[in-house]
Amino acid sequence: MTAPLEVRDGRAEDADDVARIHVRSWQTAYRGLIDQDVLDSLSIPDRAANWRRFIAEPLPTGLGILVAVRDDRILGWASFGSGRDEDGTADGEIYGIYADPDAWSTGVGHALLMTAAERIMDAGHTRAYLWVLDGNDRADAFYARHGWELDGATKVDERPNLTLKEHRRVKVLAG
Template sequence: MSPLVVREAGVDDADEVARVHVRSWQAAYRGLIDQSVLDGLSIAERATGWRRLITDPLPTTLGLLVAERDDRILGWTSFGSGRDPDGLADAEVYGIYADPDAWSTGAGHALLDAAEQRMADAGHARAYLWVLDGNVRADTFYARHGWIEDGAIKIEERPGFTLCEHRRVKLLAP
């Protein structure tokens, strides 16, 4: 087995990023989001969105990284300047997902470490991320990596479902 490589994503990675995104949601959010919503997720639709975001990133975006082994993308993370309206002007991990077959392989750890370093290198002293309520696996992962709940909650209405999330924060190494 070759080593795990973390690298910047390119437009040619959009299909694999979308595959990981959909498979991860379907596994991690089972029982937390209506099953019909999870079953209706489309890799092709997500890939179109990822191609657009890779080609024309948000002005706040600092990076979209993938973890890859043996030419297979195992996970990804996107991150940048904070987008929350509550005045928290820190960095934000927009998303971090690993293919369920890659859970507990070190891919998520490598991605989170790389994102934290990139955010710190960009001058951010702190970062935050949002975790879907009830996602014990993610909460355990983030707690192991020093991310602490700060009591903030967010309710986001999406077509056909509602996301209830809580925020975790972390001081970044200089």
């Protein structure tokens, strides 16, 4: 019998697991969409240090990071908060949702998405958005099944040695 899935707030001691999932999911989901050398160079220790800083920062109530846990093992995470886009299309944002590839299609992403949306609403936002890497058909299908609609917005996120082309999905959460 499978143990129940728990979604809870992330803690500093979760940073290594969050980083591991972040790197593994990028290396699996983005294969063929991002240069393989970039994917191969991703560092779990570097990501863990960044996550420790993020988790330790005091955040407004209801905003932050969630982890999904089963049998004392972190299987996925979601980060969320106030929207960062300047066009005012929506006021809450899901910054990222990632599940360990071994936990795909087990309800981890669903639980994280639903809980993050609830937290965004609890913080007073009635709408939210998220960005999806162009070509990430699995993520697009997942978000579409959950009612997140394309709104036509696109962006190019330039990073060192990496260009990410993304499209936005939005959802009315309340109102």
